[in-house]
Structures are given as structure tokens and as C-alpha cells.
Amino acid sequence: MTNNNKFPSLAIVGATGAVGKVCLDILAEKNYPAEKIKLFASERSAGKKISYNENDLIVYEADKNSFKESNVVFISADSEVSLYLAPAAVNSGALVIDDGSAFRMKKNVPLVVPEVNEDDIDFHEGIISIPNCTTTPLVMALDQLRKLSKIRRVHASTYQAVSGSGSLAVAELRDQTENILNNKEISKFVYPHQIAFSLIPQVDDFMEDWYTKEEHKMINETKKILHDYDLSISVTCVRVPVFYCHSEVVSVDFEEDVDVQEVVSLFSESDGIKLIGNGKNENYPTPSMVEGEDDIFIGRIRKDLSNNKGINFWLVSDNLRKGAALNAIQIMESAIKLGKIPNFDS
Numbered sequence: 001m002t003n004n005n006k007f008p009s010l011a012i013v014g015a016t017g018a019v020g021k022v023c024l025d026i027l028a029e030k031n032y033p034a035e036k037i038k039l040f041a042s043e044r045s046a047g048k049k050i051s052y053n054e055n056d057l058i059v060y061e062a063d064k065n066s067f068k069e070s071n072v073v074f075i076s077a078d079s080e081v082s083l084y085l086a087p088a089a090v091n092s093g094a095l096v097i098d099d100g101s102a103f104r105m106k107k108n109v110p111l112v113v114p115e116v117n118e119d120d121i122d123f124h125e126g127i128i129s130i131p132n133c134t135t136t137p138l139v140m141a142l143d144q145l146r147k148l149s150k151i152r153r154v155h156a157s158t159y160q161a162v163s164g165s166g167s168l169a170v171a172e173l174r175d176q177t178e179n180i181l182n183n184k185e186i187s188k189f190v191y192p193h194q195i196a197f198s199l200i201p202q203v204d205d206f207m208e209d210w211y212t213k214e215e216h217k218m219i220n221e222t223k224k225i226l227h228d229y230d231l232s233i234s235v236t237c238v239r240v241p242v243f244y245c246h247s248e249v250v251s252v253d254f255e256e257d258v259d260v261q262e263v264v265s266l267f268s269e270s271d272g273i274k275l276i277g278n279g280k281n282e283n284y285p286t287p288s289m290v291e292g293e294d295d296i297f298i299g300r301i302r303k304d305l306s307n308n309k310g311i312n313f314w315l316v317s318d319n320l321r322k323g324a325a326l327n328a329i330q331i332m333e334s335a336i337k338l339g340k341i342p343n344f345d346s
């Protein structure tokens with residue numbers, strides 16, 4: 001990695017957050033040159049230093065003029081920040097890769113998981129979104145399964161780690177756990193109920209139809225990424241007292257009979273998917289095994305006992321890596337390959 005012209009100049013907005021930190025870890029693993037990275041966060045973090053491959057990178061307060069020298073701007077902050085800063089970044093000639101939900105369902109914004117719909121990058125007009133961290137592993141699995149038979153119906157239940165709600169939620173689970181073990185009062189800032197030693201069957205706010213926004217995001221994003229707006233899909237999202245990695249139980253009904261062995265063979269050969277176990281013993285993926293891994297992990301594949309054209313399986317993926325930072329970096333790599341970064345020739 002000697003020719004620095006091969007690397008787009010990056011701005012990372014939200015560099016001090018849960019996703020921003022993992023984004024820097026992954027760039028460091030890839031030896032991305034420090035001089036090509038500029039870090040941004042809110043005014044609270046301005047002046048902080050973050051160490052990166054033996055360099056100290058300074059964090060600047062992000063504003064609309066921050067991106068004049070950037071080819072690619074990763075935004076990992078909340079939706080208001082994306083809505084405020086992304087148009088300015090596009091106007092200054094950069095490609096924005098946004099981790100939040102602000103633009104995901106907009107017609108002119110590709111929503112991309114490179115293993116599934118890399119070609120959608122082609123129609124970007126300056127902004128590309130990454131999906132919700134539960135949608136990404138689900139579409140990777142469904143995209144493979146639809147090669148076996150048309151999918152008639154999908155149901156997924158999630159078991160989502162607290163890091164999916166950002167670094168404050170990680171602190172909340174840690175503090176509640178310590179306090180409960182020491183017989184002290186607990187505080188709640190992020191979640192409406194105690195999360196330590198419990199479960200919360202609510203992720204994000206409720207909507208008119210009694211589903212939550214997170215459940216709607218998974219449903220709508222899955223249809224958009226798979227280009228299958230008729231897909232019949234329902235979802236229940238649950239927050240669990242796990243720090244890192246989201247898990248899902250997925251049931252898929254097909255039009256035709258599908259053999260479990262075919263599913264096993266298909267997943268074993270799919271890019272970005274690791275299959276664990278043979279379904280007969282205690283060998284299957286768990287969140288603690290998958291933390292820090294790039295692939296999504298699948299196990300416990302079996303026939304649905306209530307429907308002989310259905311299968312059930314378990315999947316686990318690192319929400320901060322493939323669910324967020326890694327997917328964003330892979331989108332940038334695909335955009336470089338496809339020549340879709342404005343003002344940048346590799």
C-alpha cells in the first residue's frame with residue numbers, strides 16, 4: 001500500500017461513536033493511510049485525539065464546510081446530523097455513505113449490501129445508504145435461498161445486542177449489571193425498561209399498526225434490497241442483554257419443496273456466510289463467538305415441522321462490522337471498482 005493516490009480521501013463523521021470506532025479498526029487492519037482520513041464528531045469531541053496505526057488523529061467538529069477535500073464521507077451519527085450534513089458533502093463533490101435511516105427508502109438512494117445488490121451503486125446521485133444492522137444478514141441469507149425456489153413467506157425474530165443503540169446503551173447495560181450485582185439502584189437513560197438480566201420486546205418507537213419502526217425498517221429495506229416488493233415478510237424485534245452481535249431466528253416458506261441438504265450446501269458455498277455445525281450437536285454460532293468476525297454465521301438449519309415447504313435457521317452477525325462499518329467500507333471498495341466515486345480515479 002504505497003501509492004496513496006489509490007485511496008480516496010475519507011471523512012468519518014461520528015468517529016467517536018460505536019460504529020465510527022469499528023470503522024477505524026477495519027481501516028487500520030487494511031493499512032489505510034492515516035493522512036487520507038479526517039475525523040469528525042460533535043463539538044463535545046472537538047480536539048480529542050484517537051490513535052490510529054501509531055498516529056494520533058485529531059477529531060474536528062463537523063460542519064457544512066468540513067468536506068471540501070474529501071472524496072468519500074462516512075456518516076455514522078443520528079438522522080438529523082445526516083440530513084444536515086449529507087447534502088453539503090454531496091455539493092462539495094463527495095460520495096456520502098450513510099449508516100443511518102434518513103435516506104434509506106429514498107428512490108434515488110441505493111441501499112446496498114455488496115454481496116447482494118452491488119450493481120445498485122450505479123444509480124447513486126451522491127448518497128448511498130447502508131441497511132439496518134438486522135436487515136443486512138437477513139438479505140444475505142434470503143438472496144441465496146431464493147436460488148432454490150421462489151420464497152412465499154418470511155418471518156424473522158431478532159435478538160439484538162445493546163451496541164446496536166450506540167455507545168451509551170453499552171454503558172447502560174454494563175452499569176445496570178454492576179449495580180444489580182451490588183444491590184444498588186439502577187438508572188435507565190436509553191431503554192424504557194431494565195435491560196440487564198431481562199429482555200425488551202421493543203426496538204425503536206411504536207407505529208400505528210402496533211409494530212415498531214425497527215420492524216418496519218427490516219421489512220421495507222429487505223424488499224428494496226432484494227428488488228422484491230411483493231415479498232411476504234413479518235418481523236418481531238427484541239433487545240437482549242448482549243453487548244455485541246445481533247442474532248435472528250428466521251423461518252422461510254418456499255413455493256416448492258426444498259431439501260435441507262440443498263440449503264446446507266448453498267450456504268456453505270456463499271460469499272460472506274459461514275455455516276457452523278451439522279444440526280445434530282451443540283455446535284452452532286453464538287454472539288460471543290461471532291464478535292469481531294466479518295462473515296455472517298448460520299446454524300441450526302432444519303425443516304419446519306409445521307410446513308414441509310419451509311425451513312428454519314439461526315443466524316448471528318457482528319452488528320458493528322457487517323451490520324455497519326464493514327458494509328460501509330465494502331460499499332466504498334465497490335464504488336472504487338465501479339468508478340462511481342465523483343472526482344476520484346483509482
Ligand SMILES: NC(=O)c1ccc[n+]([C@@H]2O[C@H](COP(=O)([O-])OP(=O)(O)OC[C@H]3O[C@@H](n4cnc5c(N)ncnc54)[C@H](OP(=O)(O)O)[C@@H]3O)[C@@H](O)[C@H]2O)c1
Pocket residue numbers: 013014015016017018019020040041042043044045046062075076077078079081099100101131132133163164165166167168319320323324
Ligand atoms: N450501532 C450499530 O450497530 C449500528 C448499525 C447500523 C447502523 N447504525 C447507525 O449508525 C449511526 C451511529 O450509530 P452509533 O451506534 O455509532 O452511535 P453512537 O455510539 O451514539 O455515536 C454517535 C456518534 O455521532 C456523533 N455525533 C452526534 N452529534 C453529532 C453532530 N451534531 N455532528 C457530528 N457528529 C455528531 C457522536 O459524536 P460525540 O462523541 O461528539 O457525541 C458520535 O461520534 C446511527 O445512525 C445508527 O442508526 C448503527
